Amino acid sequence: MMKTVSQRIVGMNGDEAVAFAAKQAEVDVVAAYPITPQTIIVERFSDYVANGEVDTQFVCVESEHSALSACVGSSLIGSRVFTATSSQGLALMHEVLYLASGLRTPIVMAVANRALSAPINIHNDHSDMMGSRDCGWIQIYAENAQEAYDWTLQAFRIAEDHKVSLPVTVNLDGFTISHAMEGVAVLEDDQVSKFLGTRNPMYKLDAANPMTFGALALPDYYSEFKRQQVEAMNNTPPVVTAVADEFRKISARQYSAVSTFSVDDAEAAVICLGSIAGTARAVATRLRQQGKRVGVIKIWQYRPFPTSEVAELLSNVKSVGVIDRAVSFGAPYGALCSDIASTKVLTGIETKMFNVICGLGGRDVKPTDIEGVFERALRHARGEPIGDTVSFVGVRT
Amino acid sequence: MVTLKELPTQELFGPGHRMCTGCGPAATARMTMKALEKPAILVNATGCLEVASTIYPDTAWKVPWVHTLFENTAAVASGIEASLRKQGKADTVDIVAFGGDGGTFDIGIQALSGALERKHDFTYICYDNEAYMNTGIQRSGATPYGAATTTTPAGSKIPGKMDPKKDLIGICVAHGVEYAATASVAYWNDYITKVRRAAAVKGPAVIHVLAPCPLGWRFETSETIKLAKLAVQTKYFPLYEVEHGKYKLSLKVPKPVPLEEFLKPQGRFRHLFAPEFAKDLEELRKQVESNWNRITQLCGEPAAQTPPSSS
Numbered sequence: 001m002m003k004t005v006s007q008r009i010v011g012m013n014g015d016e017a018v019a020f021a022a023k024q025a026e027v028d029v030v031a032a033y034p035i036t037p038q039t040i041i042v043e044r045f046s047d048y049v050a051n052g053e054v055d056t057q058f059v060c061v062e063s064e065h066s067a068l069s070a071c072v073g074s075s076l077i078g079s080r081v082f083t084a085t086s087s088q089g090l091a092l093m094h095e096v097l098y099l100a101s102g103l104r105t106p107i108v109m110a111v112a113n114r115a116l117s118a119p120i121n122i123h124n125d126h127s128d129m130m131g132s133r134d135c136g137w138i139q140i141y142a143e144n145a146q147e148a149y150d151w152t153l154q155a156f157r158i159a160e161d162h163k164v165s166l167p168v169t170v171n172l173d174g175f176t177i178s179h180a181m182e183g184v185a186v187l188e189d190d191q192v193s194k195f196l197g198t199r200n201p202m203y204k205l206d207a208a209n210p211m212t213f214g215a216l217a218l219p220d221y222y223s224e225f226k227r228q229q230v231e232a233m234n235n236t237p238p239v240v241t242a243v244a245d246e247f248r249k250i251s252a253r254q255y256s257a258v259s260t261f262s263v264d265d266a267e268a269a270v271i272c273l274g275s276i277a278g279t280a281r282a283v284a285t286r287l288r289q290q291g292k293r294v295g296v297i298k299i300w301q302y303r304p305f306p307t308s309e310v311a312e313l314l315s316n317v318k319s320v321g322v323i324d325r326a327v328s329f330g331a332p333y334g335a336l337c338s339d340i341a342s343t344k345v346l347t348g349i350e351t352k353m354f355n356v357i358c359g360l361g362g363r364d365v366k367p368t369d370i371e372g373v374f375e376r377a378l379r380h381a382r383g384e385p386i387g388d389t390v391s392f393v394g395v396r397t
Numbered sequence: 398m399v400t401l402k403e404l405p406t407q408e409l410f411g412p413g414h415r416m417c418t419g420c421g422p423a424a425t426a427r428m429t430m431k432a433l434e435k436p437a438i439l440v441n442a443t444g445c446l447e448v449a450s451t452i453y454p455d456t457a458w459k460v461p462w463v464h465t466l467f468e469n470t471a472a473v474a475s476g477i478e479a480s481l482r483k484q485g486k487a488d489t490v491d492i493v494a495f496g497g498d499g500g501t502f503d504i505g506i507q508a509l510s511g512a513l514e515r516k517h518d519f520t521y522i523c524y525d526n527e528a529y530m531n532t533g534i535q536r537s538g539a540t541p542y543g544a545a546t547t548t549t550p551a552g553s554k555i556p557g558k559m560d561p562k563k564d565l566i567g568i569c570v571a572h573g574v575e576y577a578a579t580a581s582v583a584y585w586n587d588y589i590t591k592v593r594r595a596a597a598v599k600g601p602a603v604i605h606v607l608a609p610c611p612l613g614w615r616f617e618t619s620e621t622i623k624l625a626k627l628a629v630q631t632k633y634f635p636l637y638e639v640e641h642g643k644y645k646l647s648l649k650v651p652k653p654v655p656l657e658e659f660l661k662p663q664g665r666f667r668h669l670f671a672p673e674f675a676k677d678l679e680e681l682r683k684q685v686e687s688n689w690n691r692i693t694q695l696c697g698e699p700a701a702q703t704p705p706s707s708s
Contacts, residue, residue, distance in 0.1 A: 028483045031476055057479035062511030066472035069508065072465055073440070073476025079483060081476075099465050205461040205477065207436030207490055212456035214464035221453050 007185040007251070014145040014177035015040030017184045018084065018110045018170065021152035023054045024192040025108075028079035028199075031059035031070035035089040036122045037174040038112040042084060064089035068096035068107070075105035076213055078201035080156065083107065086174060087114035090128045094135070100167045101136025101229060103213060106159030106199070107167040109137075110152060113274070113325075114174040115361040123362020124174040126273065130326040130335045136229050138168040138236055139303040141273040143259075145182040148172040150253055151300070153192060157243045160199050163235040171302075173275040175362065191250050233304045240301060257306035259298040262288060263313050266295030268377030271310070271340060272323040273299050276365055280323075283370045294374045305339050311347035314340075318381035319352040321373040325359045333390060352380050358393040369393045398586045399593075404431045414457035415449040419618030421608030421625060422446050422497070422524040424582045429493065429522060430460070432592035437491045440474045442500035443467035445531045445610075446524065468504035470494045471512035471521060478517040491596045492519035498539035499529040502563050513572040513601045520595040521603045523565060526610035534613040538563040541633075543674075543681040544665045546613075551668035556677045561684050569603040570639050576602040578638035578647070582609070583625035587636060587647055594638070607634045615664025627659040632689040637696055644695035656682055 012020060019041045022030065032042045048054040057074075061067045064085050075081045085093060090111055100107055111129055115121040129139060138158060142148040148170060155168040172178055187195075203211060217225050237257060244255040261281045263269055270280045277298035284294045297313055297320075299306065314320055324334025333341060337355035344353065356373050359365040372393060376386045409430035416423035422445055430437075439462040441447040447464045450457040465473050474494040481487040496505050501523040509521060528546045529535040536546040540558045545551035549558035569577045576598045580588040588606060595602035609625050611618045628634040631654045636647040660666040660681075669678040694700070 029476065029479045031472075031479070055483070057483045059475055059479045059515065061472060061475070062507060062514070065469060066475070066508050066511055069465060069469035069472035070476030070479065073463070073473035074480040075476075076463055077477055077480035077484070079480040095466060096469065103465070205438050205463060207438060207461055210459055210461045212451050212458055212462045215451040215453040215456060216448050216464075217453045 007187065009183040010186050011181055012145055012184045013040065013179050013181050014142070014148045014172045015112060015179065016044050017145040017149035018152050018172065019044035019048070020186065021149045022082045023048045024187070024189055025080065025082065025153060025156050025196055026054065026193065027056050027082040029057045029059065029071070029074035029081050030083060031061050031067045031074065032083045033061050033064045033067045033085070033089060035064070035086045037114060037178040038084045038086040038089070038110065040178065041110055041112070064092040065096060068093045068100060068109070071107045072096065072100050072103060072105050075107050076103065076205045078199065078204040080160070080199045081105070081107045082109070084110040084112070086112040087116055087128045090132060091116060094132055097132050097135035097137060102225065104165040104232070105167060106165055108152065108155045108159055109167065109169050110148070111169045111171045112174045112178040113171050121361040122174070124176050124325070125360045125362070126171070126324070126326040129169065129171050130328070133303060133335060136166065136233070137303065138164070138166055138301070139171065140168065140300055141171045141302055142177060143275055143277045143298060144177055145180065145184050148177060149184050149186065150247065150251065150255065153187070153195065154243050154247050154255065156196050158236065158239055161239045162202050164232055164239050165202060166229075166232050166236070171274065176275040185251070187250060195246065195250055236304050237306065255300060257299070257301040258309050258313065259300055260313060261296040263295035263297060263317065265293055267293040267318050267381045268374060269295045269297055269314070269317045269320045270323060270370065270373055270377070271297045271299065271320055271336065273302060273325065273336060276323055276325065276359065276370070279365060279367055280370050283367050283374060287371070287374055292374070292378060294378070299336070307343050307346060310340065310343050311349050314351040315349050317351050319354070319377040321377045322353060322355050323373065324355060324357050327357055327360070337390075353389070354380060354386060355390040356393050357390070358395070363394055365394065399589050400586070404589070409459045410450070411457040413455065415452065416445065417612055417618070419611040419621040420445070421526055421582050421610060421621050424621070425522070425524045425606050425608045426450070426495070428582070428585055428588055429592055432589040433491050433493065433596060434593065435489065435491045435596070436460070437493055438477055439463070440470050440477065440492070440494040442470040442494070442496035442505060444497035444500055446495055446497070448531055467500050469508050470496050470500060470505055472508040474519045474521070475512045475515060475517045478519055487518055493596070494519060494521045496521070496523055497531070498523060498525040498527060499537040502538035502565055506568070510572065513569060513574055513603070516600045518600055520592070521601065522592070523603070523605045524608040525605060526608050526613060528610075528613050530610045530613040539565070541681065542684050543669050543677050545668060546665070556668050556674040557665070565605050566603070566639060570642060573642070574603060575600050576638070576640055578604050579634065579636055580604055580606040581625045581629050581634060581636060582606065583622045583629065584636065584648065591638060613665070616662045620662060624659065624662065627654060630654040631656045631659040631685070633659050633685050635689055635692045637692055644692070644697070646693060646696040646698055649698070656685055
């Protein structure tokens with residue numbers, strides 16, 4: 001039983017909720033560049049700065065590349081740093097993403113997920129973040145504005161923990177979450193201040209204690225740097241758990257690496273990221289009423305990938321439909337499905353699996369689409385043929 | 398002007414770095430550290446200076462120093478400055494960004510433009526050796542007309558680079574920076590004075606310093622300072638500063654040395670002395686002359702007399 005905590009409910013869209021969280025986190029520096037559908041985040045934050053509601057240096061840079069570069073500079077001084085981007089902006093940041101993780105700067109960045117050009121498209125899918133999924137950042141996917149708010153707050157604690165010291169992206173589906181107004185339960189400023197504290201950097205650029213950052217590491221040392229980044233990733237899950245526990249105490253909302261819905265006795269399940277999970281739960285609820293044993297697994301913490309948790313959840317599921325909202329051109333599966341395939345190989349679970357690609361460029365993923373995935377998974381579970389193991393849903397043939 | 402005795406004996410850069418013998422940029426770095434009077438934080442773009450001064454686990458820097466990428470040095474400096482401003486420490490530290498000509502004229506120009514426009518309080522020093530030396534002497538926007546590089550080789554038909562050098566200081570002045578200046582490693586007291594002026598400015602300041610590269614220019618390693626001086630004495634590289642948009646010549650050249658004396662010791666210009674490329678040598682001479690006239694005019698100097706062509 002969770003303790004009831006009375007909280008203010010504020011009408012906010014996902015972008016506003018993220019901006020509000022960054023304000024409550026009392027970030028020292030924000031460096032950002034506008035891109036749809038992230039713009040509301042930087043606009044609202046600009047309002048806070050302009051009205052003196054937050055004591056933050058807001059650096060309105062000339063590109064996303066410079067946005068994240070400025071964030072790295074600020075983070076190395078020891079500041080708490082936030083930024084936000086989307087789509088082409090994240091792609092333009094690509095090399096800086098590796099820099100931020102390699103220099104171990106605990107930057108928090110919201111990504112309002114959007115398709116990549118060409119053709120140009122401003123709507124949601126996960127191509128942007130999936131294109132950078134191996135960049136060494138912790139990657140969280142939110143399902144709605146509430147989760148975007150909650151995870152943004154928790155992200156600072158996770159990133160700034162000395163056992164981790166890695167940057168974090170909080171992903172929220174473009175428009176579906178970023179622009180959709182919801183009631184968001186918010187904490188009081190002082191609760192957040194107490195929860196987050198101030199950043200205490202392990203190392204920093206400091207005139208009183210000169211250090212060299214970003215040295216050239218040749219073949220004799222480079223591997224060890226990378227190995228340490230892997231260790232930091234490996235250190236992350238227990239930190240996420242501890243932070244989530246503390247967050248639950250003040251918010252009565254429980255987070256972890258994965259979220260499940262009626263998976264315990266499920267024969268068939270769907271695994272997904274982000275806002276599709278809401279549709280999937282609604283469909284699963286209806287199918288359950290018809291006596292169909294289906295469940296939903298939503299991955300919150302996509303990187304580091306929660307391999308053992310997913311394996312345990314799937315161990316009694318006979319078939320799982322894995323939903324990818326991005327294409328990995330030329331690869332056997334979409335990105336999420338590749339991770340599930342790896343999970344199967346690593347853990348030996350025998351759950352059958354198939355991959356569904358849908359919702360590209362903001363294409364609506366309808367309840368009937370998801371129902372189709374469940375029905376296929378149920379047939380799969382019964383040993384009936386399901387056709388291609390990788391297929392598009394909701395796409396003209 | 399400072400005197401040698403007034404300079405600190407302390408070496409905050411090196412010794413122990415692995416720059417080449419006769420490296421102009423290394424001399425620039427050393428002089429910069431002697432010029433700065435406040436504690437400094439350095440941001441270094443990818444390039445020779447970065448690569449050869451911080452090979453892990455060694456570092457040649459006794460000040461806080463960071464290298465991130467090639468094109469984002471001014472942006473990183475922006476972030477550092479924003480943080481220091483937030484901490485109330487902006488006035489206690491000199492933030493200095495080093496970029497080579499490739500990292501400044503070409504790939505880093507956007508980030509530099511943004512940082513200048515936003516008026517971050519930092520000093521940007523472009524050490525210009527007129528090509529991408531770290532990657533093996535490829536042409537940059539700072540490479541002069543006619544120079545041979547590995548991507549503008551002196552071919553039998555095309556004799557080196559066929560485009561002129563960019564006007565970096567003009568670009569910076571167009572942003573309304575309070576202070577911008579050119580310098581040469583040969584004129585150490587002029588350089589140090591300019592670094593101090595730049596650092597004292599509240600806001601961005603830019604110094605464009607000519608720093609010859611023996612390897613890329615193909616001259617004797619003992620001749621670096623001599624070449625850097627000849628560049629000025631032949632009018633090839635005018636020394637001037639721009640304060641609040643007002644140009645001022647730092648060094649008059651009443652008796653210019655013929656341009657050939659600067660060009661001839663350098664392998665990168667050798668092909669221009671072949672008879673078939675005489676017109677290209679002439680084109681380079683015209684560009685040098687025209688740039689000198691433009692700058693001196695901006696500086697309010699009396700119009701120079703065109704010396705007789707020494708063909």
